[in-house]
Amino acid sequence: MTRGVAILGSTGSIGTTALRVLARQRERFRISALTAHSNAALLEEQVAQFHPAYVGLVRPNGGAGAWRTGPECLVEAASRKDVDVVLNAVVGAAGLDATLAALERGKRVALANKETLVMGGELVSQASARGGGEIVPVDSEHSAILQCIGSRPRSEVRRLVITASGGPFRDWPREKLETATLADALRHPTWRMGRKITVDSATLANKALEVIEAHYLFGISYDRIDVVVHPQSVVHSFVEFVDGSVIAQMGMPSMELPVLYALTHPERVHDAGVPPYDPVEMSPLTFERVRWDDFPALRLGIKAGRAGGALPAVFNAANEEAVAQFLDGRITFGGIARAIEGAMRSLTNRSADSLEALRAADCAARTYVKEMVAC
Ligand SMILES: NC(=O)c1ccc[n+]([C@@H]2O[C@H](COP(=O)([O-])OP(=O)(O)OC[C@H]3O[C@@H](n4cnc5c(N)ncnc54)[C@H](OP(=O)(O)O)[C@@H]3O)[C@@H](O)[C@H]2O)c1
Numbered sequence: 001m002t003r004g005v006a007i008l009g010s011t012g013s014i015g016t017t018a019l020r021v022l023a024r025q026r027e028r029f030r031i032s033a034l035t036a037h038s039n040a041a042l043l044e045e046q047v048a049q050f051h052p053a054y055v056g057l058v059r060p061n062g063g064a065g066a067w068r069t070g071p072e073c074l075v076e077a078a079s080r081k082d083v084d085v086v087l088n089a090v091v092g093a094a095g096l097d098a099t100l101a102a103l104e105r106g107k108r109v110a111l112a113n114k115e116t117l118v119m120g121g122e123l124v125s126q127a128s129a130r131g132g133g134e135i136v137p138v139d140s141e142h143s144a145i146l147q148c149i150g151s152r153p154r155s156e157v158r159r160l161v162i163t164a165s166g167g168p169f170r171d172w173p174r175e176k177l178e179t180a181t182l183a184d185a186l187r188h189p190t191w192r193m194g195r196k197i198t199v200d201s202a203t204l205a206n207k208a209l210e211v212i213e214a215h216y217l218f219g220i221s222y223d224r225i226d227v228v229v230h231p232q233s234v235v236h237s238f239v240e241f242v243d244g245s246v247i248a249q250m251g252m253p254s255m256e257l258p259v260l261y262a263l264t265h266p267e268r269v270h271d272a273g274v275p276p277y278d279p280v281e282m283s284p285l286t287f288e289r290v291r292w293d294d295f296p297a298l299r300l301g302i303k304a305g306r307a308g309g310a311l312p313a314v315f316n317a318a319n320e321e322a323v324a325q326f327l328d329g330r331i332t333f334g335g336i337a338r339a340i341e342g343a344m345r346s347l348t349n350r351s352a353d354s355l356e357a358l359r360a361a362d363c364a365a366r367t368y369v370k371e372m373v374a375c
Helices: 013-022 040-050 073-079 093-104 115-131 140-149 195-203 205-218 256-264 296-307 311-327 333-346 355-374
Strands: 003-008 029-036 054-057 085-088 108-111 134-137 157-164 225-229 235-241 246-250
Touching (some): 013 085, 013 256, 029 040, 029 073, 054 073, 073 093, 093 115, 093 134, 093 311, 093 355, 115 134, 115 311, 115 355, 134 140, 134 256, 140 157, 140 205, 140 235, 140 246, 195 205, 195 311, 195 333, 205 296, 205 311, 205 333, 296 333, 311 355
Parallel strands (some): 029 054, 085 108, 157 225
Antiparallel strands (some): 235 246
16 A cells, blocks of 8 residues: 655755655655645646645745645645655745644654754654654754664663764855855755755754754753764764764765655665765765854754753744845845844743744744844
8 A cells, every 4th residue: 555645845855856756666655745835837747747636835926726825735735634644845934833733643744844843842742742643854864863773772872973064164264254155155065955954054053953853853962962074974973872882874965865764764665766875986984073163053053952942943933034134135144143143142032832932932033133134
């Protein structure tokens, strides 16, 4: 029997990768639902190829025919009876409700949308406990950790070491970073991704999101999660065990394998579409310390994660808004971290025990950044 998959954000980098992967796995999976934000032309091509029963377009800029429209389409797609696995590949906080809805209904969420966990980690864990749903990560680093930990108890894990490519500014001097251009920031050395995550990789905010994501996914405290720079992106992360043994998961830098593994875990199947790994060809593998003082967004995000409450949601929303302003040319590259820091300093940290509380924190952080930019 095939399993039904809903892809939320099917027109994006992860969404299109997933469709490429799933086109080779038709005996295991069928596409039950596809959603996009506004790219109707690409969505239409995907519908013609995969014939999903449900199609949603958040913001149609013309006729959407029989497609469902509006932001509710994400939750509708994630809640359908014919959907077993929800691949959440939406970018940003917009993906939260759909993750919660799928987990409440006992489905697997293959999670690329890390902002969901950062913003609402506690609520997501509760939804999963209530409904019996499970999260399997799509991020290559978390997929690696999952594969390294296997079924070992957390008490045997001493430390997680998350690798970071270092982004396009890994070896830029500090003074040059302030005025790095958008074109510079979008030139990622190893990964081709959507614009928001590419900028997050340049500021290292992405690594902060991943540290918080790892904390929630694997139940490991922040003082046992480290980050190391690894420019080749071949070692996807390490797990150090209490006896000193260190297990790493490696492979070519391609998202096809983590996407497929999130769908099939714990099984491994043929034809992930990943080029074979040649250790000699890929050598040398190098590792460097993080330049914490030069990439303040990383430190700020981890500080927010440690503080808990609504501060991770503030960090996430301030970052989303600041990146949008940078993409629109309204602030400098250095302004992104300053906007995050300002929002975290100015807004009182409250508890995050309800969706309303999270939304209020999210909204306050966005408003803070918009007003700061307008001044
Ligand atoms: N790209 C990677 O290699 C990678 C790796 C690990 C994790 N991730 C994570 O995966 C997520 C997606 O990243 P991406 O690089 O694939 O982003 P992307 O290329 O920008 O794609 C985003 C997708 O989400 C849709 N979307 C955007 N805003 C939306 C909204 N408000 N409501 C509903 N749908 C919306 C977009 O639709 P339209 O096309 O119609 O705008 C598109 O389908 C992010 O959380 C990212 O951090 C990405």
